[in-house]
Amino acid sequence: MEVKLLSARFDIEDGHKIEVAKKNGAYATLDKLFAMEPGEVIEEVKASGLRGRGGAGFPTGLKWSFLPKGLDKPVYLAVNSDESEPATFKDRYILVKDPHMLIEGIIICCYAINSHDTYIYIRGEYVSQAKALQAAIDEAYAAGYLGEKVAGHDFRLDVTVHRGAGAYVCGEETALLESIEGKKGQPRSKPPFPAVEGLYGCPTIINNVQSIGSLPFILTNGADAYKAHGTEKSPGTHLFGISGLVEKPGMYELPLGLPLMEVIEKVAGGVKGGKKLKGVIPGGSSTPVLLPEEAATTTLDYESMAEHKTMFGSGGIVVLDEDVDIVKLVKNLIDFYHHESCGQCTPCREGLGWMLKIVKKIINGDGTMDDVNLLRELCDNIEMKTVCVLSAACTMPVRSYLDKFRHEFEAYVQ
Amino acid sequence: MSDRSKLIETGTPFQFDPERDAEFERLVTRYPTRESLILPGLWLIQEQEGWVCAEAMAYLADRIGTFASKIYEAATFYTMYNLHPMGEYHICVCRTLSCYLLGKQQIVDYLKEEIGIAPGEISSNGKFSLEEVECLGHCGTAPVVQLNGEFHEDMDVEKMKALLATCK
Numbered sequence: 001m002e003v004k005l006l007s008a009r010f011d012i013e014d015g016h017k018i019e020v021a022k023k024n025g026a027y028a029t030l031d032k033l034f035a036m037e038p039g040e041v042i043e044e045v046k047a048s049g050l051r052g053r054g055g056a057g058f059p060t061g062l063k064w065s066f067l068p069k070g071l072d073k074p075v076y077l078a079v080n081s082d083e084s085e086p087a088t089f090k091d092r093y094i095l096v097k098d099p100h101m102l103i104e105g106i107i108i109c110c111y112a113i114n115s116h117d118t119y120i121y122i123r124g125e126y127v128s129q130a131k132a133l134q135a136a137i138d139e140a141y142a143a144g145y146l147g148e149k150v151a152g153h154d155f156r157l158d159v160t161v162h163r164g165a166g167a168y169v170c171g172e173e174t175a176l177l178e179s180i181e182g183k184k185g186q187p188r189s190k191p192p193f194p195a196v197e198g199l200y201g202c203p204t205i206i207n208n209v210q211s212i213g214s215l216p217f218i219l220t221n222g223a224d225a226y227k228a229h230g231t232e233k234s235p236g237t238h239l240f241g242i243s244g245l246v247e248k249p250g251m252y253e254l255p256l257g258l259p260l261m262e263v264i265e266k267v268a269g270g271v272k273g274g275k276k277l278k279g280v281i282p283g284g285s286s287t288p289v290l291l292p293e294e295a296a297t298t299t300l301d302y303e304s305m306a307e308h309k310t311m312f313g314s315g316g317i318v319v320l321d322e323d324v325d326i327v328k329l330v331k332n333l334i335d336f337y338h339h340e341s342c343g344q345c346t347p348c349r350e351g352l353g354w355m356l357k358i359v360k361k362i363i364n365g366d367g368t369m370d371d372v373n374l375l376r377e378l379c380d381n382i383e384m385k386t387v388c389v390l391s392a393a394c395t396m397p398v399r400s401y402l403d404k405f406r407h408e409f410e411a412y413v414q
Numbered sequence: 415m416s417d418r419s420k421l422i423e424t425g426t427p428f429q430f431d432p433e434r435d436a437e438f439e440r441l442v443t444r445y446p447t448r449e450s451l452i453l454p455g456l457w458l459i460q461e462q463e464g465w466v467c468a469e470a471m472a473y474l475a476d477r478i479g480t481f482a483s484k485i486y487e488a489a490t491f492y493t494m495y496n497l498h499p500m501g502e503y504h505i506c507v508c509r510t511l512s513c514y515l516l517g518k519q520q521i522v523d524y525l526k527e528e529i530g531i532a533p534g535e536i537s538s539n540g541k542f543s544l545e546e547v548e549c550l551g552h553c554g555t556a557p558v559v560q561l562n563g564e565f566h567e568d569m570d571v572e573k574m575k576a577l578l579a580t581c582k
């Protein structure tokens with residue numbers, strides 16, 4: 001089932017080194033790129049149907065076209081390599097195994113949006129990964145693919161790695177910009193959107209590592225070749241991270257649109273130890289859980305996830321077996337989001353704290369049915385009343401556990 | 415979470431060593447505002463000293479040409495900046511979703527027992543510090559432990575025991 005468009009060079013020995021990567025096609029599309037008009041590049045990316053791989057699935061080409069025209073301000077590209085949502089572990093493979101695919105993607109994007117300065121925001125915990133990425137950037141400078149004249153063309157491009165320091169919220173695009181500016185990572189109110197007023201007050205595009213990493217394939221082979229994979233509304237492939245209680249966890253590149261259960265069974269070997277399935281988290285810890293009967297009719301694309309009232313998210317699939325204690329799992333989730341709240345909105349800072357207290361009380365055996373109902377009510381009252389969606393990233397899944405596994409909460413309070 | 419509001423003075427002035435100084439000057443050219451150097455500057459301090467003391471923050475404020483309060487703000491917000499010396503071996507165990515499902519608790523319990531400290535503490539001889547941290551981006555090989563920045567995947571108590579044995 002695997003289709004290796006982005007991971008084509010992952011298994012090549014020393015594929016992260018520029019010489020090896022080049023022998024295997026890296027940077028080969030730049031002549032074509034510079035022969036095109038920037039607008040044509042944007043149209044090609046639009047035509048490919050590529051959707052942002054950071055979680056929200058916003059069409060990449062469309063995002064670029066929101067940049068205001070005719071401004072005399074610089075345009076910035078910020079590449080989001082924060083990868084901190086529990087169960088998300090895909091971008092790291094690009095950074096380490098094929099960093100030149102990312103750099104080539106950055107060149108393509110920057111040419112299309114007329115930007116000359118890129119910041120790659122990488123989470124602080126990725127110490128060796130940041131070193132590997134910097135080494136690849138140094139190679140690209142030395143080979144003339146970055147710097148004053150990219151590949152000999154009259155186009156300057158500088159790429160700087162900016163390390164985060166342990167704050168999940170900095171994956172949120174405006175918190176990420178604050179963090180590059182040297183401030184604490186507190187998301188900004190939108191509008192203005194970053195495409196109009198972003199980094200240093202200038203128009204800025206923020207894209208996920210995998211979104212940018214998909215560009216070399218699209219430009220080299222054309223939008224149609226990309227669209228040949230996946231579904232009509234969710235074209236292409238995705239690096240899925242499968243984890244949890246499953247036989248063969250790991251990162252697999254798959255076309256979108258495959259049946260979720262077939263992927264869990266055939267690609268990832270099924271539930272660990274032959275146990276019974278209790279549920280599937282389809283796209284990272286913030287996405288609502290699917291019951292086995294729902295998972296059975298879900299396919300791995302944006303539309304099917306929406307039909308099943310959940311989200312495609314970041315492609316981090318988590319398998320839950322029959323032994324998982326849902327109430328304790330919910331405590332673990334709330335704990336994470338509460339800990340990572342930036343603190344500027346009361347409903348998020350205080351609300352997630354209340355939710356944590358209540359679920360702890362329930363687990364300790366001191367909870368009542370009123371507490372279960374209050375937990376459910378809090379989910380509705382916190383959501384959409386905050387500056388960013390970190391609070392919703394907590395309440396959306398928690399609500400799904402409360403609704404779909406209510407009996408487990410009730411068992412604790414009886 | 416540990417108290418991130420206390421700044422510790424060492425009583426001796428801080429300055430970058432030549433290697434960090436050169437890296438700082440390289441970074442100056444990469445950003446349009448000097449305040450963007452706050453996070454990279456704090457990283458350089460931590461790389462050099464293992465933690466960030468009050469004097470180093472004042473030094474960085476000076477080098478950047480900004481208010482010391484801006485340095486404190488970042489240093490106290492971002493949890494990876496150590497505001498006090500850590501153990502010689504700093505052990506981080508991922509506590510979130512996939513690692514939780516695959517038994518991170520056994521590893522934490524073992525470490526508590528073996529080195530006698532709870533998450534957030536430093537052993538009295540300064541050899542170990544232990545922390546439970548959020549998803550480390552290696553969920554496909556959970557549970558995951560980071561020892562002095564290096565990842566150890568597919569961990570269990572046996573492997574943790576072997577890893578501890580390398581901490582001489």
Ligand SMILES: Cc1cc2nc3c(=O)[nH]c(=O)nc-3n(C[C@H](O)[C@H](O)[C@H](O)COP(=O)(O)O)c2cc1C
Nearest residue numbers: 052053054080082083084171172173207208211390
């Ligand atoms: C709390 C929070 C955390 C996020 N973390 C990440 C992340 O780690 N990586 C990422 O690419 N996007 C993350 N996002 C999504 C970004 O805000 C943004 O939508 C994305 O980087 C845009 O890139 P794309 O259009 O290529 O997907 C996060 C969003 C929120 C609200």
Ligand code: SF4
Nearest residue numbers: 342344345348386388
């Ligand atoms: S929702 Fe939470 S994380 Fe987002 S801005 Fe408000 S307090 Fe900060």
Ligand code: FES
Nearest residue numbers: 508513550552553
């Ligand atoms: S949940 Fe532990 S590494 Fe992601």
